[in-house]
Amino acid sequence: MKIMIVDDSRAMRSIVRRSLRKAGFGGHDVVEAHNGAAALEMVGQDPPDLILADWNMPEMSGIDLLRALRAAGNAVSFGFITTEGTEAMRKLASDAGARFLLAKPFTPEDMAKQLEGLIK
Amino acid sequence: MISKKAMDAAASALIEVCASFSDVELELLGEPRPFEPNGFVMGSCVSLTQPEGTFSLAVLGDERSCEVMTRALFAMEPDEEVGKEEHADALGEIANMTAGAVKRSLTTIDGEELLLGLPLFFSGSDGLQYVRKGVDVITQEVGGEGLELQVVLICQRGRSCEVKAA
Numbered sequence: 535m536k537i538m539i540v541d542d543s544r545a546m547r548s549i550v551r552r553s554l555r556k557a558g559f560g561g562h563d564v565v566e567a568h569n570g571a572a573a574l575e576m577v578g579q580d581p582p583d584l585i586l587a588d589w590n591m592p593e594m595s596g597i598d599l600l601r602a603l604r605a606a607g608n609a610v611s612f613g614f615i616t617t618e619g620t621e622a623m624r625k626l627a628s629d630a631g632a633r634f635l636l637a638k639p640f641t642p643e644d645m646a647k648q649l650e651g652l653i654k
Numbered sequence: 655m656i657s658k659k660a661m662d663a664a665a666s667a668l669i670e671v672c673a674s675f676s677d678v679e680l681e682l683l684g685e686p687r688p689f690e691p692n693g694f695v696m697g698s699c700v701s702l703t704q705p706e707g708t709f710s711l712a713v714l715g716d717e718r719s720c721e722v723m724t725r726a727l728f729a730m731e732p733d734e735e736v737g738k739e740e741h742a743d744a745l746g747e748i749a750n751m752t753a754g755a756v757k758r759s760l761t762t763i764d765g766e767e768l769l770l771g772l773p774l775f776f777s778g779s780d781g782l783q784y785v786r787k788g789v790d791v792i793t794q795e796v797g798g799e800g801l802e803l804q805v806v807l808i809c810q811r812g813r814s815c816e817v818k819a820a
Contacts, residue, residue: 545727545743549675552729590772617754620767637758638751639674 535562535653538582540573540599541615542591546638550586550615556642559653570594574602582610584652589616589623597630604631611652615640656709656792656809657816660760661686664711665794667755668805671748672796676726680803683795690793691779694804696720696741698749699781701771704762706816709809710771711756712782713749719801720745742775749773752805760817768817782806 537559539550547566554560565582567573571594573585585603587596594602600612612632616623619637627635634648665682672678697714715723724736724744750773757768782791785808793806 543743543747545724545740545747548728549747617750618770619754619758638754639671641674 535584536580536582537562537564537653538567538573538576538585539564540567540570540585540587540591540596542569542588544568546588546615553640553642553645557646557649558642559646559649562653570596570599570602573599577603577608577610581608584611584613584649586613586615589614589618597626600627600630600632613648613652656686656790656807658686659819660709660756660817661792661794661807663756663759663817664752664805664807665796667752667759668713668748668803669796670755671751672723672803675751676723678723678726678799678801680796680798680801683797683802686792686794688793689779689782689791689804689806691783693717694779694802696745696775696777697804697806698742698745698773698775699808700749700753700773702753702757703769703771704766704817705764706762707810709807711749711753712776712806712808713745713752713803714776714779714782714806715745715801715803719803722801723748723803738777741777746773746775759820761820763816763818765818782808 539547541547569591589596614635617638624635636648669680693716694714699712701710724740727744788811790811791808793804
């Protein structure tokens, strides 16, 4: 599988990448984008199977990225990894088509639970 | 006045954040007290807003502790150099996640959610030392394994920053 990590923080992209490994998903191809706009362009060129995105990013937020993908008919599996995990945001994420919202900080076990069934 | 609940939540959150992403186990060092620099040289600050009074949460550390945490978050090799950009990114994320965890564990006294601001990196502790009259800067040190970090809450005296458990 190809997994795309979208976050404007290089530290956070590194954390998500390591967490994927620790959660048992280390054997997959992982690519990174530094914001939603860059991710959208990359998706057009080389579609991933799963996108893990932050919410607040410059140029294009994670929620706007998701909405743009769905508006274009792209049904890629999408999950948020974000600091804010309020009920209102979870509903926004779900309504837009996200499969999950994982709030930071999280453990590899938390991640494994969310990705179970999404990653073979 | 800085709420004890907020201080406890902030310290617990910082310990949880560090353990989650760096395998560093920290614990409380002493009790909350008025801020003093004590060699703490850089950090990051996030505001938490509620109608009754905004307060800010900062995470800062001494040079060695900041380097250890930054290297841990980036999983850097021993020969890789840590620059200010890496510190700003790593410490910003630590403060951001700590504030996020605080936000999830607390609400305003009226049960409304706290609103998070954006992390702002700073180098040097003057900003926390030379504050306007009437501003309280209270710190709780956490440490372990040779590291020391501070989680600092900044609030205007006389305005209620009372919060309650979510």
